[in-house]
Amino acid sequence: MSTYRIQGATGEWEVVIGLEVHAQVTSNAKLFSGASTAFGAEPNSQVSLVDAAMPGMLPVPNRECIRQAVRTGMAIEAEINKYSRFDRKNYFYADLPQGYQISQLYHPIVGEGSLLIEQDEKTGIPEDKTIGIERIHVEQDAGKLMHDQHPTMSYVDLNRSGVALMEIVSKPDMRSPAEAGAYVRKLRSILRYVGSCDGNMEEGSMRADVNVSVRKPGDEFGTRTETKNVNSVRFVMQVIEYEANRQVDVLESGGSVDQETRLFDVATGTTRTMRSKEDAHDYRYFPDPDLLPLVLEDDFLEDCRASLPELPDAKRVRYETELGLTPYNARELTAEVETFARFETLLSAAADAIAKPETKIATQVANWALSVAPGVIKQVGDEADPSHATGERQAAILAMQDKSEISGSQAKEIFEIVLKTGREPDEIADTEGLKQVSDTGAIEAAIDEILANNQDKVEQYKGGKDKLFGFFVGQTMKAMQGKANPQVVNQILKDKLG
C-alpha cells in the first residue's frame, strides 16, 4: 500500500492515477502507408499520397506494426484479440489530413494485461505492486504544425502523419508519483526489450496522457482530469504532484473538479485547462469502411511469441538464482537493454578468457560492470572512447586479475589506457609494467629490508599488536611500487614474522 498522501486542511487525501502511454511503434514504414518513419527528416519529405490524404487514397495495414503491437501485448501477458477492428475518430485539424484518425475504439488488438513495479524504499514504493493494463490499441499519429515559420500563417509538416502508435492504457491503479514514474520506466524498459518502441521520450517516441483524481482514502473515485502529451518521467511525476495538490485545494475550498483536458507547462511546472468537457469533441467513431477486420492467424501469433526475448522480470530472477547476483545488482543490470546486453557480452567473453563457467564469475563481472568500469569511464571523461571498451578487452583484464597477474588498481589503470588508446590489455600490462610481482625472491628481499629497518615494530607485533601486520603489507607494497602480488606478500610476511 502506498503511503503517499496529500495533507489537506480537512485531512489526508489519496491520489488515483491512470496513464495512457502513446508509444511509437518501431517500424521502417507507417501504419497504413509505405512512407518512412525516420526522425528528423526535412519537413514533408516522408509523406506518401496516403499520408497526405489525397483523393481516392486508401490505407493498407502494415504487418510489422501489427506484429509489434502483438509482441508488446504478449510481453505484458495480455490477452491478444484474434479479432480486432479499426475505427475512425473524426475531427478537423490542420495536422490531420484525412479529417479522421484511424484508431481502435471498439475492438482493440490487445486486451487486459499487467506490469510489475518493484519495491523501492528510496523512491517511496514500499512493496512490489502489479499495475493493471486495460488495453493496447494501435492508431495513427498526426502531423505537426509549425507556428514560427511565417508571421501570419502556420505551416504543416506531415512527416509524422500516419506513423504507428500503440496506446497503452493502464487501469487507475497507481497511488503516487513514484509509482507512476516506476510504471513508465518499467513500461519503457519492456518496450525496449521487445524492440517495439525505442522509448525515446525526447524525440516524442513515447509520451503520456496523465489521468489524476483525488479522494479521501476509502471513498469512491473522484472526478479526474487528463493532462495531455507529457514527455518525460519527471514531468509525469510533476503533473501528478501539481494536479493532486490543485484538486485538493479546489475541493477543500468548496469547489468541484471539472472533468477536463489540461496541458502541462514545462516552464512553470503547472497545468492549465486545454478544453472543458462541454467543449469535448464528438469524435463520431465508426468502423473504418476502408479496412477489413483484423483477424490474427495462429501461425502469426506463434511467430510473435517465439520472437520474444527474455523479459526484464524473468531475466532479473535468473540473474539472482542462476548467476547468484545480489537483488540490487540483478535489478541494475536488467533495467535497461543496453546494460544487460553489455553485461551478457562481457560475461560470455570473460567466461572464455578465464575458462570458468559464467555462474562462477558472474559476481566479479557484475561488480566490474556496475561499479569498477563506470568509475574508470567517468574518471577518464572526454578522453575515453567507449568503442575501445570491447567485451574481449574487458574480459582480458578480468582474466589477468583472476590469475592474480594484475591487481585491482592495475586493472583500472590498464582499462584507463584501453579507453584512451584502444590498445590490447596484455600488451599494456607488459609494456607499461603493470603486472604484479609474484617473484618471491624480489619480495623477500624487500621484506627483509623493511623488517630490518623496523625492528621496534617487529617486536611490538610479536608482542601481540596484530594490527601492525597491515603496516608491513603497506610498506612492502610501497617498496614494490604496488606491483607485488598481495597473496605472495602476505604469505612471506606470515612466514617471517612467525
Next chain:
Amino acid sequence: MTDLTNLGVKAIRDGVAGGDFTAREVAEAFNAAVAQAAELNAFIVTTPEHALAAADATDAKRAAGEDLGAMGGVPIGMKDLFASHGVQTTAASDILGGFKPEYESTVSQNLWNAGAGMLGKLNLDQFAMGSSNETSAFGNVASPWRKTGSNAAMSPGGSSGGSSAAVASRIAPAATGTDTGGSIRQPAAFTGICGIKPTYGRCSRWGVVAFASSLDQAGPMARSVEDCSIMLGAMAGFDAKDATSLKMDVPDWEAALSADLKGKKVGIPKEYRMEGTDQEILDSWEQGKAWLKDAGAEVVDVSLPHTKYALPAYYIIAPAEASSNLARYDGVRYGLRDLPDGAGLQDMYAETRAAGFGDEVKRRILIGTYVLSAGFYDAYYNQAQKVRALVSRDFENAFAECDLILAPTTPTASFPLGSLNDDPLTMYLNDVFAVPASLAGLPAMSVPASLNADGLPLGLQLVGRPFDEQSVLNAGLAIQQRAGFDHAPKKWW
C-alpha cells in the same frame, strides 16, 4: 466505311486487330463526335490527345505484331471520379476545382494497360451523390433520349450520368461508371444501355474519389453484354493497395459467355412489387421472366423480406461514410481554399466547405454527421448495419433456392431534368431496387429491355451470387438476344 462511332468495344477491338480500320481512325471519329456533342454536357474535360496517343500505340503494336490487349484500340469515357494523372479530376465538385492528381487510379491504369484510350473525363453527380446528374458543379447532363414528341431535356440518371449519356449517344463506345447504390444500373436503365456493378472488391477503389467506401464499386457501361464482359475483365483484379480488394483471379467472362440458361433457376422477389412502380415496368418484368424461361431457365418465386428497410439503411450508412470520407476536403492541401482576410483555421474550413460543396453533398454530410453523433449512433448507424446484415442474409436465403434474381432496375423510366429537384425523397426512391444488391455487395447488372409508351428505355436488373458475375452476364445476354433492343436516341445535339 461504316460509321465507326456506331461500333462497340468488341467490334472496335476485333476491327482494329483484323486491320479493318486503324485505332487512330476510331479515336479521331470519337473525338469528333465528342466535340460535336457539347449540348449533352457529358464531358467535364475532353482529352483527345490521350485517345490519339493510345490509338497510335495500338497501331504501332499491331504493325510490330504484338498483342493489342483486351481493349486494344478502344477509346472510352472516364467518369470524373477516377484519378487521372495530370488531368483535372474533380468528382464534379468545385472543392476539387483544378485538381490534377499525380497518380492514376488502378482501374483506369488497368484499362490503359489493356490498350484503351481516354476521350475525356465524364460528368457525374457531385461526389457521385445523386440519381439524375443534376448535382454536378459543371451543370446537368442531358440524356440523348427525349419523350416522343417532346423537346424537354430528360435525366440520363445518376450518378454516372455523363457515362450513360455518352455511351447512349454513341460519342463513346463504352465508359467507366461507379455504383454505390445504383449509380451504374439506374443511368444504364434510363438510357437503354448495359451496366454491371461487379461483386464488391472486384475492382480496386484505389484512386477513385470515395463516396461510401463499403459500397463503392466500379464497373463498365456499354451497349452490349459482350462489351461489358470484355471491359469488366480489363478493369477488375486484385490490388494490394486496396485492403478490401478481392484476392481472386479474374475469370475470362467474355470467353464463357453463354445465353443457354438450362439448369439455372431465376428468382422473382415478391417484395419488389412495390406501390408506385409503373405498370409498364411491371409488364417489362413479366416479359423478362418469359425471355429467361425461353432461354431454358426455371423461374421461381423468392422472398427478400427486408427489402423495404434497405433504402432507409442505405441512406444512413452511405452518408455516414461520406461525412467522414469528405472531411479531407478542408482547403489545407489541395483544391479550393477560401481564406477570408484575417480568418483562422475554423473559418477557413467553414468558408471553403460552404463554397466548395454543392447542396446535395452538404445534405448528405449533415445526415451522416448526425447519424454518427454521440447519442444517435446506436439508433441510426448501428441499427442500419444490422439491417444491412439482414438484407445480406435475405439474399443468402434466396440463393439457396435460385441462382439469380430478376427484378426491374428502377421503378420508373427517366424523368425530365428539374422535375424532382424539390423532392429529394422521391429522387432517392429511384434506387429502391438497386440498393439492396449494393448493401449485400453482390454483382448486379442492368440490361435494356424495351421502350415505354413515351419512347423511353426501360431496364431489367439481374443480381447474382457473390463472385458469380458470369451467371449475371449470361442471363443478361439471354435477355439481350431476345429483347433485340437496337433503339438509339434520335440525334438532336
